[in-house]
Amino acid sequence: MAKVEQRASLAKGDLADVLREMLLIRRFEEKVEERFRAGELPGFLHVAIGQEACAVGVCRALEDGDVIASTHRAHGHTLAKGTHPNELMAELYGKQEGCSHGYGGSMHLYDVEHGNLGANAVIGGGLPQITGAALAFKLRGEPRVALAFFGDGATNIGTFHEALNLAQLWQVPAVFVLEDNHWAESTPESQHSPIRDLSERAKAFGMKSVKADGQDVEAVYKTARKALDHARGGDGPVFVHLDTVRFSGHYIGDPQVYRDRDEARRLREERDPIELLRAKIELSGEDFAELDSEVTEIVEAAVEFAKAGTDPAPEDALKNVYA
Amino acid sequence: MPELTYREAVRDALVTAMRQDDDVFVMGEDIAEMGGSMGVTQGMLAEFGPERVRNTPISEMALAGTAIGAALQGMRPVAEIMYEDFMTLAAEQVVNQAAKHRYMSGGQLSVPVVFRTQGGAGWSPGAQHAQQLEAWFVHIPGLKVVFASTPEDVRGLLWSAIYDDNPVVFFEHRTLYPIKGEVPDEIEPIPLGKARIHREGEDVTVIATGRLVHEGLKAAEEAERDGISVEVVDPRTLQPLDEEMLVASVKKTNRAVVAHEAVTRMGYGAEVAAVLQYQAFDWLDAPIERVGSKFAPLAFAPVMEQFVVPNAGDVLAAIKRTVGK
Numbered sequence: 091m092a093k094v095e096q097r098a099s100l101a102k103g104d105l106a107d108v109l110r111e112m113l114l115i116r117r118f119e120e121k122v123e124e125r126f127r128a129g130e131l132p133g134f135l136h137v138a139i140g141q142e143a144c145a146v147g148v149c150r151a152l153e154d155g156d157v158i159a160s161t162h163r164a165h166g167h168t169l170a171k172g173t174h175p176n177e178l179m180a181e182l183y184g185k186q187e188g189c190s191h192g193y194g195g196s197m198h199l200y201d202v203e204h205g206n207l208g209a210n211a212v213i214g215g216g217l218p219q220i221t222g223a224a225l226a227f228k229l230r231g232e233p234r235v236a237l238a239f240f241g242d243g244a245t246n247i248g249t250f251h252e253a254l255n256l257a258q259l260w261q262v263p264a265v266f267v268l269e270d271n272h273w274a275e276s277t278p279e280s281q282h283s284p285i286r287d288l289s290e291r292a293k294a295f296g297m298k299s300v301k302a303d304g305q306d307v308e309a310v311y312k313t314a315r316k317a318l319d320h321a322r323g324g325d326g327p328v329f330v331h332l333d334t335v336r337f338s339g340h341y342i343g344d345p346q347v348y349r350d351r352d353e354a355r356r357l358r359e360e361r362d363p364i365e366l367l368r369a370k371i372e373l374s375g376e377d378f379a380e381l382d383s384e385v386t387e388i389v390e391a392a393v394e395f396a397k398a399g400t401d402p403a404p405e406d407a408l409k410n411v412y413a
Numbered sequence: 414m415p416e417l418t419y420r421e422a423v424r425d426a427l428v429t430a431m432r433q434d435d436d437v438f439v440m441g442e443d444i445a446e447m448g449g450s451m452g453v454t455q456g457m458l459a460e461f462g463p464e465r466v467r468n469t470p471i472s473e474m475a476l477a478g479t480a481i482g483a484a485l486q487g488m489r490p491v492a493e494i495m496y497e498d499f500m501t502l503a504a505e506q507v508v509n510q511a512a513k514h515r516y517m518s519g520g521q522l523s524v525p526v527v528f529r530t531q532g533g534a535g536w537s538p539g540a541q542h543a544q545q546l547e548a549w550f551v552h553i554p555g556l557k558v559v560f561a562s563t564p565e566d567v568r569g570l571l572w573s574a575i576y577d578d579n580p581v582v583f584f585e586h587r588t589l590y591p592i593k594g595e596v597p598d599e600i601e602p603i604p605l606g607k608a609r610i611h612r613e614g615e616d617v618t619v620i621a622t623g624r625l626v627h628e629g630l631k632a633a634e635e636a637e638r639d640g641i642s643v644e645v646v647d648p649r650t651l652q653p654l655d656e657e658m659l660v661a662s663v664k665k666t667n668r669a670v671v672a673h674e675a676v677t678r679m680g681y682g683a684e685v686a687a688v689l690q691y692q693a694f695d696w697l698d699a700p701i702e703r704v705g706s707k708f709a710p711l712a713f714a715p716v717m718e719q720f721v722v723p724n725a726g727d728v729l730a731a732i733k734r735t736v737g738k
Contacts, residue, residue: 252474
């Protein structure tokens with residue numbers, strides 16, 4: 091997934107590539123669901139089907155030296171930040187070839203070389219560290235930005251408030267990306283937050299706040315670019331509020347008894363970021379099918395790579411405890 | 414050899430590291446103009462400025478987490494957590510994040526951060542400003558834990574902690590800040606994981622940490638008058654533990670007293686006792702004695718506080734029990 095040259099908006103040619111990347115993430119996660127149900131994948135798995143435009147739009151806007159912290163729903167962020175699908179799939183299979191060498195799994199995906207400081211299984215857990223990484227960039231005078239992804243559920247936890255407060259107070263080059271899918275696991279926003287517009291929380295710290303439709307990858311990209319330019323330019327952190335939709339359950343296998351099925355179906359029909367982009371660039375059915383078979387092949391190859399990977403020795407569990 | 418207070422020795426390690434290394438900086442609550450609640454960072458703002466002597470809000474999760482984030486970028490931050498009790502607020506970042514990043518990333522990351530904190534009874538702070546919580550942190554794989562008891566040790570150990578590539582929880586004891594002691598002219602790093610024999614003896618080994626090192630030395634002098642020869646050993650680093658030196662000492666004396674100010678029950682001393690009984694069982698001539706606080710929060714009224722925390726008298730009584738006197 092070669093990065094396009096950075097510019098304020100995406101050209102039509104880029105959009106085809108963006109579509110390909112989003113479709114790769116979609117097919118990757120569908121495959122993860124399938125292999126989990128087949129009993130091949132251990133652990134907890136959370137897919138972000140429906141939220142691909144957030145991952146791709148934001149990560150496209152990042153520069154090479156920028157770093158991210160992700161969440162328990164991290165496959166899309168990880169692929170979009172440059173980790174090879176083979177390495178990601180191998181991690182989900184617990185193999186040494188995995189991006190965390192079998193020590194992390196789906197909720198702890200790392201790829202430091204590509205600027206991924208880790209998915210985090212503690213809600214809000216990565217946010218203070220993004221403020222800290224941004225502080226290091228500021229102290230060293232490096233033109234880099236640290237960026238945190240998190241969901242609406244995280245806006246209620248202390249680390250969110252403490253990290254944003256300190257980032258704004260110290261004017262560090264950080265960007266805080268809220269992927270607002272309106273669900274904290276099974277709890278709807280109406281039951282977890284007393285306010286409807288969660289960007290008000292950033293404004294309370296005096297932080298610049300911008301919004302975009304999280305299903306429109308172009309809008310996400312443009313908004314993220316603006317936020318990153320602002321932070322990189324030394325003008326302080328930015329809060330990016332993306333309105334998105336989680337098509338799937340909280341975890342693979344979640345029966346979603348808490349969710350209105352008609353509403354979920356309607357959102358899938360009307361708000362699919364891949365379908366929206368496909369319509370926008372007027373991609374023919376034939377071309378889409380070609381693209382689809384191309385990415386499906388990559389995903390199948392990733393599964394083969396992962397299955398052929400090396401199991402860690404049990405006693406490897408005692409390595410990497412200390413540097 | 415110059416003489417420094419324990420407080421000055423901590424400051425000397427920080428200042429010296431910051432003079433030679435731009436990646437070292439300190440952050441914490443009230444550490445700039447005020448110089449810290451214990452006065453450790455006094456004068457440092459004037460020399461290094463507010464970027465490197467960073468006052469933070471009262472916000473332990475962000476304070477700890479921000480230090481971790483800077484460490485992930487290769488800086489060597491020293492975060493001051495004003496009271497050890499507040500480590501409970503920082504605990505999510507210290508336990509789930511700092512201690513785990515290297516491991517969960519399969520060795521891709523290191524987290525060279527120090528969390529300096531202090532606690533200790535003896536001045537009626539009550540139940541939320543003087544706990545000794547080292548047992549919480551020695552239980553976490555991925556953390557190193559230090560508890561220094563003298564000016565020389567605190568300076569040399571803090572230096573090593575700053576330059577260690579792992580997260581280190583560095584305990585200081587409030588009542589030790591004014592004590593004076595000789596230190597080498599230049600900072601001599603003390604490797605983490607090396608115990609120190611403070612006093613050699615033949616009949617019983619007192620393994621003590623923090624303030625109890627000094628109480629143990631007082632008790633040893635008293636015991637000497639009764640004809641009991643006491644060896645006093647300070648592990649200094651609680652994780653990793655210098656098992657070799659502790660076991661060797663007990664194999665020589667055949668008796669052991671483990672002493673700390675933290676609550677005895679489930680305390681750090683229980684692990685030390687377990688190590689000794691596994692590795693020196695056949696050498697032991699008496700049950701291992703343990704000294705620590707009684708199982709209660711720290712009371713405010715001085716008479717109650719004194720009743721709860723251990724002192725030299727408690728160590729002496731334990732020594733005598735081991736030799737049957």
